Amino acid sequence: MRLGLLNLVIAFAGAAVWATPPEFTHKLKESVAPPRGWERHGPAPPDHIIKLRIGLPQPSFPELERHLYEVSDPDHERYGQHLSKEEVEALVAPHPESVELVSQWLAEHGFDESDLERSSAKDWVTIRVPVRVAEMMLDTTYSVWKHNDGDYLVRTTSYSVPEHLHDHIDVIQPTTMFGRFKGQKSTIHSVEDVPEQKNTVALTSTHAATAPVVDASCNTTITVRCLKQLYNAVNYTVKAAKNNSVALTGYLEQFANIQDLQSFYAEQVPAAVGTNFTVISVNGGLNNQTLAEAGAEANLDVQFAFGVSFPTPGTYYTTAGRPPFIPDIGTPTDTNEPYTDWLDFILSHPNPPLSISTSYGDDEQTVPESFARRACAGFAQLGVRGVSLMFSSGDGGVGDGEEDPALQQCFTNDGKNATKFIPGFPASCPFVTAVGGTTFVPETGIFFSGGGFSNFFKRPSYQDVAVKNFLGRLPKGIYKGLFNPAGRAIPDVAAQSNRFRIFLSGRPVLIGGTSASSPAFAGFVALLNDARLAKGLPPLGFLNPFLYTKGVSGFNDITTGNNPGCGTPGFNATQGWDAVTGLGTPNFGKLVKLVT
Template sequence: MRPAFGALVLALCSSLVASLPSATPGYRVKESVAPPRGWTKGDEPAADHVIVLRIGLPQHNFNVLEQHLFEVSDPDHARYGEYLSKEKVEELVAPHPSSLEAVDKWLASYGLEEADLTRSPAKDWVTIKVPVKTVEKMLDTKYNVWKHTASGDVLVRTTSYSLPAELYDYIDVIQPTTMFGRLRTARSTIVWNDDEDFSSAAAARVGTITDTASGAAVDASCNRTITIKCLQQLYNAEGYTPLATVKNSIGITGYLEQFANIQDLQSFYADQRPDALNTSFNFVSVKGGINDQNLTLSGAEAALDVQFAFGLSYPVNSTFWSTAGRPPFQPDDRTPTNTNEPYVDWLDFVLAQKEVPLSISTSYGDDEQTVPRSYAIRACAGFAQLGVRGVSVIFSSGDFGVGDGNPDPATQECFTNDGRNTTRFIPVFPATVTSVGGTESVPEVAVSRFFSGGGFSDYFPRPSYQDRVVRKFLSNLPKGLYKDLYNPQGRGFPDVASQGDRYRIFLRGVPRSIGGTSASSPTFAGIVALLNDHRLRSQKPPLGFLNPLLYTRGLAGFNDITSGKNPGCGTEGFNATTGWDPVTGLGTPNFGKLKDLL
């Protein structure tokens, strides 16, 4: 019997919309969504506008891979840590020959031969470049130019597509079709020097504070400015020096033209990590992504991510990926644009690599409801493939509380995207891997300058490893509180938390103070890199997919955060409380305890 593995149990789900439009005889509607909120439908695109179409074929033995993932990630299983090779993973997710044959025959009927196709290593994705007029015939649909009112972003999309009836079961998903997600970073709020003094002198305040949750003695200055030393003190990692630097590794994903400037990194190292001076990271371009070193183009998000993730884990091998994904776009231009979620382009690239960093942080995501369920499932299948190879994938939980970060009912903006426009909490995607919320201050409380993202997925069921702690949280909520605003059977997030405000970074040559769960995720990834070092030097495998471990053997290694809340959607949101909560998860890490427990 297959285990109920929860967030990564990726059984195909029904469409988001119960009532599907009719299709041309001989076709069946594959997916349909309501016209998305905030987007305005415009003219038809030019007939020769080229679309890069990605076709996902069913992963024939994914249930077997899922079983492997459950076993190698369960600390009480005999196979814990026995990760699979890239080649074995590809064998398990390869489509059945009948799927390949059916799809190839269909594509050939439109004049597309093998030379026109790009296949993933496992052949479970096929990518083609075709004019929109051809795509419309293939999918029995009509594309339009859609404009996002608030940002001005423009996409060529449809709200429904169909497949020939005989092909229906041979394809899981096709995009870009119904995807209206807008990849965004967590808030990354910057406080400029004009507002407050963040000089080294101001930060160097004397005295210590005892954190009540962890018992750690922390410099008083950490209540004003977070540095590497603050995190080491607060999370009981002070004095630990990684040794297993050959096998160990950490990675940061970069999107949306966020460039990681090496000069800024050197300034940061001189300020907080002088032993790392004159060292840097490996840069890897994905889909033509660049890392422009013009200091004026240094990105706040990228600076925060690389400086703290790599500074905290130094001298562990470090990688920064830059994934292209937001070029200038005119809807009458033939040039195809990468307006899909670039994190899936990154995922495709990384899964094709023989070696992958063992701890990876991403500070970007979407509102879950803007990502079609079928596409979300396939993305999570990709994250599962990394997990079964021994990689820990970590995402920030977002900075908008339970939805929009707005407690005012009169101006809240949390509405369903299914055509009903009812008020509902808005979970983020992907929060199905390991999700990190935000704290602040010493003693630690849930962050308050923005609001730690948290809640419950509407797509993914609660995993079995979460059952006990989430049930306990829900049982203690006042009866009827937020009824119908969230899915109590959904996967809860975040899983954990770490400091998320007043981080001292260097940006464009000067120190800045920055906050957001954008800071929390790379910090936690740095702690995971240190834990991997401890395991590798003891001849043990890396931690891989973290959650089954965190919710069992790792529970005693977290500082429980019991103060704060995450308002949004016209409510006060949830409260941080004893045990797991959808604000700070299990709490913040105690490295010293975790390395002994794990």
């Protein structure tokens, strides 16, 4: 059935029917326990439209992963030899039999090729269907689910597909995903303008001998100047801006206000006044420049990432989609996690930006493992193409994202209600760089810095030495059963994350969270790429194999602070890698020598 007829079919449901497929034996594909905090509110409206994404297997993905680690390992002869878009798509393409069988199944339910949206590599197929058709296709029943904070979703707790398709479909969503992609920011505090303080204080850290002095005001207010002082980049001059790029992703109706950016530049980066960034709307993402409607998250991201990396060209992706369903107003479409729409878009682009930060995430356990693995595989595709991806590590310490540790619910979603630390996703994907948070001068790990160990992804080999050292120093017994010591560990690195001075709706405010750390770190990665490009070297791409080997000496080791949650003190920052601040904060002056 063509999409152009979809509304007509819905309006005249009594007069028209979807094609009745032949009988198949359905077999359960995925099932989840009703997640904590959600209760079934009622039946899903049968004509409610779902944007259904079907992931086809990627049989050659292990080969792509091999390429990724080789081109990202600074000791490998192929370091920096990133793959092209076409080479990557060939490595993630599904088997032709999978494409054919899934296409036949969809045709048997009334869809022809013009109704299907295929990803650039043909490994995802997207269709828009009413609930009643999705229920027939997946032998399931959708319901409206209500969260205890008032959000609604249209989801099911299990679905099936014809048995002969089980080896040809990895995942179908939205079905069992109850995640709510959210910004990683803490409370915003409005403040009065404060004159810049002239006195300074020496940075006391293991790298004090090579670091410049830092304005005393940086203990209470973080500016671009503070970050460049703290991270030893005051005297760096951008040399290859025309070949470089840095970008930010925005979701949930967030957009960055240009007038606010100009106010920020006038105060903190005067040379940038009058310059702008590129805005790209994905699936109708908003870019309303009404000053009063500016997004705090978006403004924070663009002002600091672009402020640190100026004059590197910047891009802001505003992606439409908000999963919560509003039953009383007949929401026309229930989207999937919107970052996968952005991922489809950016993977189809021949020249994606070289440094990209995302300040959004979710509790790992609210995302089905099958979906998390497919999204993570998408991030790997960007890495092997030479893109560095940064994600905020989260603002709940070792807990579930609730900033107040006393309110955290640290229980598993598997029906056992076991007490466990709650890692965040996508930060837990081993193919991205997770950025935690620090505060003050000298720096200390901040209490809300998300850290811990994945329950989905095993620890990658690049973390073995650093993480085993950390685990070996943990007190015996205290953490027993609370985390998966064999899991991918987060964060990888850290940066300042508190009291960032931005302009929002025409006024200066202070804002914090690992949503500040990630774009700030991405700005410094853009400067490292600039240094490489200026010498004719390729961009850094996937950072982690470098960070945990040659890059270790380019970080300020943070040895104080902890990230409480789940009724515990959480983990402690300590010598070497730790689950609060990772390897530490960047010493740009050292890193630039290491990468060039």
